[in-house]
Amino acid sequence: xxxxxxxxxxGEPCQFQCQTTDTLLKVxxxxxxxxxxxxxxxxxxxxxxxxxxNGELVCACLVLAVExxxxxxxxxxxxxxxxxxxxxxxxxxxxxxxxxxxxxxxxLMAAKALLDKHxxxxxxxxxxxxxxxxxxxxxxxxxxxxxxxxxx
Amino acid sequence: xxxxxxxxxxxVCAALGAASGTVKLFAGGTDxxxxxxxxVNPPALLIDIKHVPETREIRRLAEGGFVIGSACSGGQISxxxxxxxxxxxxxxxxxLIGSVQIQSRATLGGNLCNASPAxxxxxxxIASRARCRIAGSDGERELPVEDIIVxxxxxxxxxxEFIVSxxxxxxxxxxxxxxxxxxxxxxxxxxxxxxxxxxxxxxxGVVNECHVVLGAVGPVPVYALPAARILLGSRLDEEVRQRxxxxxxxxxxxxxxxRGSAEYxxxxxxxxxxxxxxxxxxxxxx
Numbered sequence: 001x002x003x004x005x006x007x008x009x010x011g012e013p014c015q016f017q018c019q020t021t022d023t024l025l026k027v028x029x030x031x032x033x034x035x036x037x038x039x040x041x042x043x044x045x046x047x048x049x050x051x052x053x054n055g056e057l058v059c060a061c062l063v064l065a066v067e068x069x070x071x072x073x074x075x076x077x078x079x080x081x082x083x084x085x086x087x088x089x090x091x092x093x094x095x096x097x098x099x100x101x102x103x104x105x106x107x108l109m110a111a112k113a114l115l116d117k118h119x120x121x122x123x124x125x126x127x128x129x130x131x132x133x134x135x136x137x138x139x140x141x142x143x144x145x146x147x148x149x150x151x152x
Numbered sequence: 153x154x155x156x157x158x159x160x161x162x163x164v165c166a167a168l169g170a171a172s173g174t175v176k177l178f179a180g181g182t183d184x185x186x187x188x189x190x191x192v193n194p195p196a197l198l199i200d201i202k203h204v205p206e207t208r209e210i211r212r213l214a215e216g217g218f219v220i221g222s223a224c225s226g227g228q229i230s231x232x233x234x235x236x237x238x239x240x241x242x243x244x245x246x247x248l249i250g251s252v253q254i255q256s257r258a259t260l261g262g263n264l265c266n267a268s269p270a271x272x273x274x275x276x277x278i279a280s281r282a283r284c285r286i287a288g289s290d291g292e293r294e295l296p297v298e299d300i301i302v303x304x305x306x307x308x309x310x311x312x313e314f315i316v317s318x319x320x321x322x323x324x325x326x327x328x329x330x331x332x333x334x335x336x337x338x339x340x341x342x343x344x345x346x347x348x349x350x351x352x353x354x355x356x357g358v359v360n361e362c363h364v365v366l367g368a369v370g371p372v373p374v375y376a377l378p379a380a381r382i383l384l385g386s387r388l389d390e391e392v393r394q395r396x397x398x399x400x401x402x403x404x405x406x407x408x409x410x411r412g413s414a415e416y417x418x419x420x421x422x423x424x425x426x427x428x429x430x431x432x433x434x435x436x437x438x
Contacts, residue, residue, distance in 0.1 A: 001154055044186060053256075057252050061185070062182055062185050067157070128252075
């Protein structure tokens with residue numbers, strides 16, 4: 001069954017057609033060609049597909065696209081503006097907080113969701129908020145350092 | 153698969169009553185969508201209940217009880233300071249489920265209806281003496297939470313019924329609850345054993361009401377009545393706690409699997425229940 005959905009993606013109005021069984025992840029990557037959001041496990045365990053939906057951090061693989069009517073969705077493509085990296089993106093680069101990069105978009109969105117809700121987290125809070133994002137390269141310390149470096 | 157997102161209770165009931173094929177209710181989707189990925193066929197009709205106001209509200213009643221909508225997320229529940237203050241055990245149980253991403257979506261009603269033996273919120277809900285408001289195509293009924301799960305993955309709800317909300321009774325003074333679980337990893341894991349304790353003490357610090365429920369050590373949560381009786385009339389002295397721990401282990405009927413042996417689960421459940429009882433007791437005295 002095909003349904004037409006109107007949503008907002010990275011602040012821009014957006015319309016797409018989807019099957020009722022399609023996930024938000026599939027629609028972002030395949031219909032909207034926004035491949036910044038990565039597919040990892042597809043079952044909500046790894047966090048690679050993390051996006052912010054109506055202000056809440058979610059796994060795009062665990063959201064149906066049909067649920068997204070009128071939703072406000074923020075993906076990694078929406079972080080940089082006017083050719084300028086988002087401070088979190090710059091901090092990840094400065095701290096070498098990535099190697100292969102598959103987990104990075106999800107971690108950036110988790111970090112952004114954290115700082116949006118808690119502008120001054122301590123390290124325990126940072127580690128709690130990224131516990132749903134698996135990284136097999138860095139051992140997390142550099143990621144934590146990058147996020148802590150963005151605490152105002 | 154047809155998808156519908158009704159805005160009222162009556163519309164959900166009408167959709168349930170009119171459905172001819174397979175129907176699934178949908179709220180957070182954290183258990184349902186991985187099943188589609190695993191190859192389970194989607195239902196003919198998916199009813200998204202989270203736009204029905206009654207399923208999303210947390211409300212304190214004038215007499216002191218709470219109503220929690222079945223589609224309230226973990227994040228929503230943890231953010232409700234009044235609820236957390238009255239029911240620290242139930243709210244910490246819900247908060248233990250999954251990552252921040254999962255907490256944004258996973259719901260209290262979903263955790264119950266998924267009917268996993270290891271569900272974290274269910275022992276705490278049962279210990280709280282919570283009751284379910286159930287709506288169906290031919291009216292409403294009410295059941296205690298412990299009547300809902302009949303076996304792993306199965307509830308007693310008819311295909312045309314769903315849980316609208318939970319009712320938590322008003323608290324007597326000096327009452328508190330606590331929930332503890334054991335997981336092989338420190339985070340993002342599923343309980344291999346758990347215990348919820350909800351108790352009330354009198355002015356002398358003597359337990360005069362007590363409910364103990366064990367999770368992941370049987371096909372359905374274990375309402376540990378003989379163990380709770382041991383704590384009644386006591387101040388949780390060491391000798392009482394020893395008998396309590398032995399009785400807890402005697403009530404466990406766990407399986408052995410790669411995540412934990414039956415022997416280990418049986419031993420650790422006694423420790424968890426003991427510590428949860430102490431935590432609830434100390435909270436009740438505050």
